[in-house]
Amino acid sequence: MEYIPLRVNCLAYDEAIMAQQDRIQQEIATSIPLVSDRQELSVLQREYAVEDTIYQLKIKDLHKKYSYIRKTRPDGNCFYRAFGFSHLESLLEDSKELQRFKAVAAKSKLDLVNQGFTEFTIEDFHNTFMDLLELCEKQPGLRELLGSFRDQSVSDYIVVYLRLLTSGYLQREHGFFQHFIEGGRSVKEFCQQEVEPMSKESDHIHIIALAQALNVSILVEYMDRGEGGSVNHHVFPEGSEPRVFLLYRPGHYDILYK
Structure with missing residues (x-):
């Protein structure tokens, strides 16, 4: 009887689990839009x-x-996507808040660069974010904003930038947030592991940081x-x-x- 090392069996099992998770994610992606229509x-x-x-x-x-x-797609990015769409939708009917928010968003890239984020790395995400705010200024129909959020590349760029803003605020206020982080990690480590990567779920700490970073x-x-x-x-x-x-x-x- 041929001996098969246990480690090989475990690897095959892990790969099977990962393949199954990928299939589930694909099913979710094809059946649930990134942002749905408004429903009763x-x-x-x-x-x-x-x-x-x-x-x-x-x-x-x-x-x-x-x-x-x-509804938003349950892909681990739902908090940022829900926040982004909901706030921008409200800006279509509130030009004063749109101008305030646009000024905060415009300045935010420099704030991140001053904190040590690489400008080259964050520039495309920031540009997409600003493009969407400029679209809101033109007072498009809701379908146009919805179309942007349903476009995977645009929508994900918005999510990435909101994650970067959350990370930036947490690190700026690390003295306060350090008390809420478990496992002996620094705020920077927490951000690198739980905030900046896509598909990582959000909790109170993320919501507090984003709300305060954008004053929303x-x-x-x-x-x-x-x-x-x-x-x-x-x-x-x-x-x-x-x-x-x-x-x-x-x-x-x-x-x-x-």
Whole structure:
């Protein structure tokens, strides 16, 4: 009987698992748009069994405040994509905030370069970000903005730049954020491992940093299996007036509308 080293079997097993994950990601990519059309909030009720009383009660609670939802692809980039689309969509009807935000975005590249980010590396991402803001200035139809966010290359460049802004802010304020990072890592290590790479999921620390970096208030509704029939929410930064409303379900963010 031929001896097959255990290590070889493990490698083959790992490759099979990775291939399966790739297939799942491809299925997600072909079946779920990067950013969906706006839908009635009632679509959530059909995603959970009628007997799933915890989630059904929480969806009823959401209905008291929101009427619509816009879904994002569950690819690990959903927080940044949801934030980016939701805020830019709001800028189509708010020229004052658009000009403020554009000035912050324009200056942000220099801030990152001054922190040690390589200009050559970040330039294309920043240019794409600014191009999209200039598109908003022309007051296009919503379909045009949606088309940009559904274009994988444009959409991913926006996500990358928002990740860089988040990383930059975390590192600028490392004295504050260091207390929230586990595992003995520095803020810089955390950013290199958990913020800058694509497909890495986001948590409170990412949301706080991006909201403060761009001075845009974000409200997140947390829908999980916690007890009680109500949905808890948190505003970043605390006490601010929210402009972006997101729904969080474990591992995923979508956009909410009143």
